[in-house]
Amino acid sequence: MKWGVFAFLLPLVSLILYVGYLDHVIRKNFEGKRWSLPAVVYARPLELYPGLTLSIPELEEELQLAAYRRDRQAVDPGGYDRQEGVVHLVTREFHFPDGLEQSAKYTLSFADNTLVDISRNDNGKAVDGVRLDPARIGSFHPKQHEDRIILSRAELPELLVRTLLAVEDQNFYSHSGVDPRAILRALLANTRAGETVQGGSTLTQQLVKNFFLSNQRTIRRKFNEAIMALLLEARYGKDEILTAYANEIFLGQDGGRAVHGFRLASLFYFRRELKDLSPAQIATLVGMIRGPSHYNPRKNPKRCLERRQVVLKVMRAHKVIDERTYIAAKAAPLGTQTVTGNGFNRFPAFLDLVRRQLNQDYREEDLTSDGMKIFTTLDPRVQKVVDRQLEETIAELERTTGKQGLNGAVVVTRREGGEILAVAGGRISLQSGFNRALDARRPIGSLIKPAVYLTALTKGYTLATPVEDTPLAVPTAGGKPWSPANFDRSTHDRVPMYLALANSLNLATVRIGMDVGVKRVVQTLKDLGVSGDFPAYPSFLLGAVSLTPLEVAQMYQTLASGGFYLPQRAISSVLTADNSLVKRFGISVEQRFTPEQVYLLNTALQHVVRTGTGKALSRHLAASFKVAGKTGTSDDLRDSWFAGFTGDQLAVVWIGKDDNNPIGLSGAGGALVVWGEIIQALHPQPLDLVEPEDIQWQWLRPDTFEISPSPFFFTSDQVKLPFVAGTLPGKINSAAYGPEDPPGRGIGKVMDKIIDWFQ
Amino acid sequence: MSVLRINRGRKGSCRWLRLAVLLALIPFLASCAPKKKVNLPVYREEPPGQVQTAPPASTPPSQPQMQPPERQPATVPEAAPELPSPARISPPPGQVGTLLARATKAMQTGQLDKAEMHLERALRLSPREAQLWHTMARVRFEQGNYAQAVQLCLKSNSLAGKNGAVVRRNWLLMEKAYLKTGEEKKAAQARQKAAGQF
Numbered sequence: 001m002k003w004g005v006f007a008f009l010l011p012l013v014s015l016i017l018y019v020g021y022l023d024h025v026i027r028k029n030f031e032g033k034r035w036s037l038p039a040v041v042y043a044r045p046l047e048l049y050p051g052l053t054l055s056i057p058e059l060e061e062e063l064q065l066a067a068y069r070r071d072r073q074a075v076d077p078g079g080y081d082r083q084e085g086v087v088h089l090v091t092r093e094f095h096f097p098d099g100l101e102q103s104a105k106y107t108l109s110f111a112d113n114t115l116v117d118i119s120r121n122d123n124g125k126a127v128d129g130v131r132l133d134p135a136r137i138g139s140f141h142p143k144q145h146e147d148r149i150i151l152s153r154a155e156l157p158e159l160l161v162r163t164l165l166a167v168e169d170q171n172f173y174s175h176s177g178v179d180p181r182a183i184l185r186a187l188l189a190n191t192r193a194g195e196t197v198q199g200g201s202t203l204t205q206q207l208v209k210n211f212f213l214s215n216q217r218t219i220r221r222k223f224n225e226a227i228m229a230l231l232l233e234a235r236y237g238k239d240e241i242l243t244a245y246a247n248e249i250f251l252g253q254d255g256g257r258a259v260h261g262f263r264l265a266s267l268f269y270f271r272r273e274l275k276d277l278s279p280a281q282i283a284t285l286v287g288m289i290r291g292p293s294h295y296n297p298r299k300n301p302k303r304c305l306e307r308r309q310v311v312l313k314v315m316r317a318h319k320v321i322d323e324r325t326y327i328a329a330k331a332a333p334l335g336t337q338t339v340t341g342n343g344f345n346r347f348p349a350f351l352d353l354v355r356r357q358l359n360q361d362y363r364e365e366d367l368t369s370d371g372m373k374i375f376t377t378l379d380p381r382v383q384k385v386v387d388r389q390l391e392e393t394i395a396e397l398e399r400t401t402g403k404q405g406l407n408g409a410v411v412v413t414r415r416e417g418g419e420i421l422a423v424a425g426g427r428i429s430l431q432s433g434f435n436r437a438l439d440a441r442r443p444i445g446s447l448i449k450p451a452v453y454l455t456a457l458t459k460g461y462t463l464a465t466p467v468e469d470t471p472l473a474v475p476t477a478g479g480k481p482w483s484p485a486n487f488d489r490s491t492h493d494r495v496p497m498y499l500a501l502a503n504s505l506n507l508a509t510v511r512i513g514m515d516v517g518v519k520r521v522v523q524t525l526k527d528l529g530v531s532g533d534f535p536a537y538p539s540f541l542l543g544a545v546s547l548t549p550l551e552v553a554q555m556y557q558t559l560a561s562g563g564f565y566l567p568q569r570a571i572s573s574v575l576t577a578d579n580s581l582v583k584r585f586g587i588s589v590e591q592r593f594t595p596e597q598v599y600l601l602n603t604a605l606q607h608v609v610r611t612g613t614g615k616a617l618s619r620h621l622a623a624s625f626k627v628a629g630k631t632g633t634s635d636d637l638r639d640s641w642f643a644g645f646t647g648d649q650l651a652v653v654w655i656g657k658d659d660n661n662p663i664g665l666s667g668a669g670g671a672l673v674v675w676g677e678i679i680q681a682l683h684p685q686p687l688d689l690v691e692p693e694d695i696q697w698q699w700l701r702p703d704t705f706e707i708s709p710s711p712f713f714f715t716s717d718q719v720k721l722p723f724v725a726g727t728l729p730g731k732i733n734s735a736a737y738g739p740e741d742p743p744g745r746g747i748g749k750v751m752d753k754i755i756d757w758f759q
Numbered sequence: 760m761s762v763l764r765i766n767r768g769r770k771g772s773c774r775w776l777r778l779a780v781l782l783a784l785i786p787f788l789a790s791c792a793p794k795k796k797v798n799l800p801v802y803r804e805e806p807p808g809q810v811q812t813a814p815p816a817s818t819p820p821s822q823p824q825m826q827p828p829e830r831q832p833a834t835v836p837e838a839a840p841e842l843p844s845p846a847r848i849s850p851p852p853g854q855v856g857t858l859l860a861r862a863t864k865a866m867q868t869g870q871l872d873k874a875e876m877h878l879e880r881a882l883r884l885s886p887r888e889a890q891l892w893h894t895m896a897r898v899r900f901e902q903g904n905y906a907q908a909v910q911l912c913l914k915s916n917s918l919a920g921k922n923g924a925v926v927r928r929n930w931l932l933m934e935k936a937y938l939k940t941g942e943e944k945k946a947a948q949a950r951q952k953a954a955g956q957f
Contacts, residue, residue: 047884049854098876129854131880416886417879562917564910572879586875587882587895589910595917648886690887690920 022224023231025212030236034244037371037577038139038147041354043378044419044572045096048108048115049129053683055113056087058381063089065380066135069271069337076276077103085110088121092273094133097375097573097581106130135380138351140358140367141257148261150371150577153243157275159320160262161242163286166318167311169203173238177204177229204229207245251285252292259292269297271337279321280329283311284336297336305334349425350378352435353550353570361583371577376570377419382649382682386410386422387429389677394427394655397670403663408655408674409436411553415650417587418557418566423550434658441546442639442656445667446504446613447632448525448543450559450601452513453501455524457597459516462728463498463604463721464700464707469508474538482538484510487633487666496702498604498721502612504631506542513541527592529554529565543632552643553652559602560628560645562690563593595692596724602628602689603722609644616668617644620676626687629675631667638662640670647685651675694725848890848924855885859894866898874898889919893929905936912936927956 046062048054060070063080071079074088081088086109093103105121119126139147165172171179179202186200201209208228213221232241250258251265259268262285266274270281277285287307288295297304309330316326354376358367366372394406410424425435434440456465469492473481486506500508513521518536525534530551534540547555550568558565566589574583605628608614613631621627629644640655640663655670657663663670699708701718707728712718850856862877878895885891896911912929919925930953937946 044883047854047880049884051853098873098880128857129884414883414886417882419883562914564914564917573876581872584872584875587879587911588907589914591910591913591917690918692917 019227019231022228023235026228026231026235029212030232030244035148035150035247036146036369037150038141039358039367039370039372039374040136041138041140041351041374041376042134043137043376043380045134046132047129048118048132050115050117052115053113054110054115056082056085056110059087059108059115061384062132062135062381066132067267067271074105077273078271078276091130092133095373095575095579096131097575097584101131101133134375137347137376137378137380138354139257140355145256146258146260147254147264148247148259149263149267150247151243151261151263151274153239155275156243156246156262157277157282159279160246160274160277160282160286162318162320163282163311163315164203164246166314166320167286168206168289170318172203172242175202175204175233177231177233178202178226201225202229203245204232204241207241207248208232210248210250211244249289250292251288252296269336278329278332278335279315279325280308280312280332281335283315283329284308284334287311297334298338301334301336308334346430347378347380347383347423348430349435349437350376350383350420350423350570352425353420353423353438356438357571358574372582373575373577373579374571375573375575377414377421377572378570379421382412383422383424385681386412386424386678389681390424390653390674391427391429393674393677397655397665397673401664403665405657405659406655406663406670407436407658408653408671409440409549410651410653410674410678411437411549412649412651412678413553413557413568415557415560415645415648416566418561418568419572420553420568420570421649423570436654437549439548440654440656440658441548442654442660443543443634444545444547444552444641445543445632445634445639446506447552447555447630447641447643447667448521448541448545449501449504449509450605450630451524451528451555452509452516452521452541453497453604454528454559454593454597454601455516455521456497456512457600458524458593459520460727461497461512461516462723463496463600464698464705464723465497466494466705467497467500467508467512468493469495469500469505469511471507472511474510474514476538484539484542494705496700496705496721498607498719499612499702501604502607502610504608504613510538510541514538525555527565528556528558529567529592543634549652549654552641552654553650556643556645556650556652558592559598559605560650561589562595562602563591563598564589565592566590595690596694599689599692599695600722600724602687605630605644606687606689607719613668614642614644614672616672617676620673620680621684624686625684627679628687629672631672633666636662637664637666640665641667642671642675644675645687646679647687649679649682649684651678653678691722695722696725696728697722698728848922848928851885851888851890855881855888855891858884859891862894862898866894866901871898871902887918889915889922889925892918893925893932896929896932900932900936900939905939908936909933923956927953930956 043065046066048059060082068078068080068089071081074081074090077090077092079090086107088105088107090105091101091103094101106127107119107121108115109117117126118130141147169179169182171182179200182202183200205225208225212228213225247261247263249262250260251262252259252268254268259265263274265285265288266272266277266281269285270277272281284297284304287304287310288297290307294300295304295307312321312326312329315321316323321329354374355367358374362372390408390410394408398404398406407427408424409426410422411420412422413420423435423437425437426433453461469486471483471485471491473483475481484506487504491507492505495503495505495508497508497512499505500512518538518540521541522534522536525545526532530547534545537544554568557568566587569585571585573581573585576582606626608631609617609627609629610623614627614629617627617629625646627644627646629642632641632643633639638656638660641653643652644650653671653674655663655665655674697709697720699711699718700706700721701712701715703717706712711720850859858877858881862874862881865871865874865877875895875898878891878898881888882891882895892911892915896908896915899905899911900908912933916926916929919929930949934946934949934953937943937949
């Protein structure tokens with residue numbers, strides 16, 4: 001008797017436990033966070049305003065990148081049309097970190113590559129500006145690379161729902177998860193045909209299959225599928241199941257990313273919101289459920305069209321559409337748009353930087369599962385110019401020099417604000433991997449010199465202070481003395497300090513550096529925003545310090561912004577999936593140098609480009625742009641650098657080899673060329689330095705060191721230089737540091753007095 | 760037609776199964792109710808002053824200046840004069856002006872995050888507009904970040920050129936900020952600088 005009860009109970013208890021286990025699986029996956037939503041990364045939004053330098057083709061490039069489609073006539077959101085001098089545009093509604101921007105139709109008028117007027121079509125009024133919804137430049141996926149945009153039940157168009165039910169599950173609203181008669185019918189049809197021609201699965205079963213189960217076709221899986229479908233129906237409402245299905249369904253592959261859900265599929269295939277789709281387009285999507293790859297409208301348009309016509313017939317038969325709509329839809333073309341590669345990591349080097357910044361604040365699973373929206377500072381137009389110019393110019397340099405295997409890196413930022421606009425991590429932009437802009441730490445050569453001269457300016461030097469550019473031997477601890485030489489082995493008796501920087505004279509620089517003290521120069525580099533531990537060896541003065549292009553950009557940023565240190569930013573804001581602000585990377589500034597000293601230094605950096613080692617830039621940019629910049633070359637021509645800024649942008653370019661072999665190019669021969677090509681293509685603004693209050697201009701004869709408030713007569717060789725009031729030269733003797741004069745003595749004493757006097 | 764067409768299934772056939780399964784499971788399921796993982800986003804303002812704060816290189820003039828006795832240590836912060844509204848300086852034209860007006864309005868209604876974002880937008884269009892930097896300083900002041908308010912005023916001054924009205928406002932705001940941080944001497948010097956801008 002006892003055993004009998006046991007024999008009866010054991011299977012029952014097992015069954016109950018097993019079903020309970022399945023129920024647990026369902027609830028674990030279906031409740032709360034149902035999908036791992038990748039974090040989505042956006043470029044900066046394009047701001048359109050009258051007066052903006054922008055040609056129609058450039059605008060069109062931006063629009064294409066933001067997945068806008070060219071229509072014959074712009075009517076629905078995300079569409080534009082283009083005529084002579086005019087673009088009509090319907091923006092998409094978008095949730096920005098500062099609030100919702102509604103969709104609206106605008107007319108943009110252009111003249112001479114400039115946007116001259118914007119007006120709203122609904123009221124005909126001119127507007128001050130329009131902000132477009134930003135391009136999606138990438139997403140951070142978990143391993144399986146599923147991508148989707150979640151819709152609620154209310155957002156599912158009724159036409160789609162009715163079509164879906166008519167085609168896939170007509171009894172959806174009455175069955176309880178499994179539809180036995182549908183199975184029976186399918187079984188019969190399949191037996192008759194000898195192969196699988198029909199499925200008997202309900203939407204619920206399909207959802208269960210995609211959501212919880214593997215793809216094998218076994219009896220056990222079928223059993224699990226049925227039990228779980230019943231459980232799902234018992235636990236959740238029809239609408240919830242339908243919505244989950246619409247978001248889960250797999251509808252195609254975009255390179256490495258799997259396109260799931262109707263909303264993403266609609267954007268991916270038609271560049272339209274789901275709610276704006278025509279009946280024919282809805283029929284196409286529903287038809288694809290059967291086999292997203294088999295019926296892919298781009299790869300197999302004929303098959304896809306046939307399938308769509310079948311679906312349209314079903315729609316008509318079930319009175320989802322009327323006869324007239326049917327006839328019109330049947331005649332419509334597929335209407336699929338080309339792939340833009342939109343949304344899938346077009347700019348790997350920049351995304352790498354974004355990811356590293358995020359990893360400081362977020363765990364990996366937050367980034368790949370919470371659907372966060374990350375607003376970055378990337379300017380796609382700048383990035384494209386950078387990618388193109390770096391690749392082309394390096395190829396050109398290889399042709400002209402005969403050197404092979406050159407590589408490079410570029411960082412472009414906004415001059416004020418410190419936003420990083422573009423990052424190139426190598427000559428082939430789509431190749432991810434070694435990100436040279438962030439990871440290639442190379443000797444910066446003469447790029448260090450502004451730090452030396454800035455230190456000198458804070459210690460009482462002026463741009464006209466005479467310095468000796470003659471050989472010297474610097475004693476080193478325990479070794480033989482260090483005897484640097486100029487790049488071209490030349491020597492000069494005495495040169496004014498600005499000219500020593502403009503011509504990048506090593507001997508003069510070392511003399512100045514030894515006079516002010518290497519430690520001070522190291523501190524200046526740190527104040528410029530480069531963190532690290534740098535031993536204060538004399539060779540530091542000539543750039544025996546290795547930095548990444550990004551670090552160099554930070555260093556020059558402080559100069560470009562007038563002595564204010566601004567932490568560089570690649571991310572501006574982070575929103576949650578439901579658009580609440582979680583993190584802001586706001587502007588912060590810190591004054592590290594006085595405006596006067598930086599003004600003097602930047603003026604000298606303009607001389608570098610006007611007459612010094614950077615003068616080859618005139619082949620790319622007119623002198624009227626007044627670019628401030630500096631060339632850099634490491635020992636044996638292994639690294640070629642150029643760093644500089646215009647009125648609105650700062651860029652750093654490095655060219656070299658991954659194996660660190662010589663490339664035979666100086667800073668001016670390699671990096672400067674890339675820099676010039678990039679900036680030339682970016683509509684730069686001229687660099688007009690704001691003159692601080694206490695500046696006085698004087699004329700200098702570099703040969704005699706004579707100074708005059710008015711120009712000298714009959715002298716062609718003279719230059720107008722700024723001075724801080726009260727520091728006019730003539731009072732400072734030459735910085736005469738020789739080997740017999742250890743730093744801090746001799747001239748140093750005079751200097752100290754002068755510093756005391758003017759502090 | 761390859762599409763499924765199936766008649767309405769009889770509901771009764773599987774309802775018993777569903778009920779039986781559920782009844783059998785009630786005690787079991789009740790015990791394993793899922794623990795919802797609440798993962799509320801926490802708003803975190805990136806502290807703008809996260810950089811190491813070295814004393815500003817040029818803040819107050821190092822030359823000792825004569826201080827009017829009645830201006831001696833103002834201990835009550837409220838004693839500082841009200842800042843004139845930025846609307847009295849002619850606003851920048853076009854979209855930048857529109858965004859500045861929006862930022863000012865957001866600031867007045869206490870929406871400091873919004874004000875900040877409008878200003879950043881405006882700064883992207885016109886990064887060297889001293890008025891925008893000044894207004895950003897006011898936002899930081901309202902946010903209680905007095906060190907950044909001072910720094911942004913200095914930044915604004917470095918771009919203001921001959922725009923004396925903006926420079927004056929910057930010094931007045933710096934005075935207020937220094938009073939908040941208890942640096943009375945610097946506050947007095949800032950006030951003098953402001954007075955010098957007439």
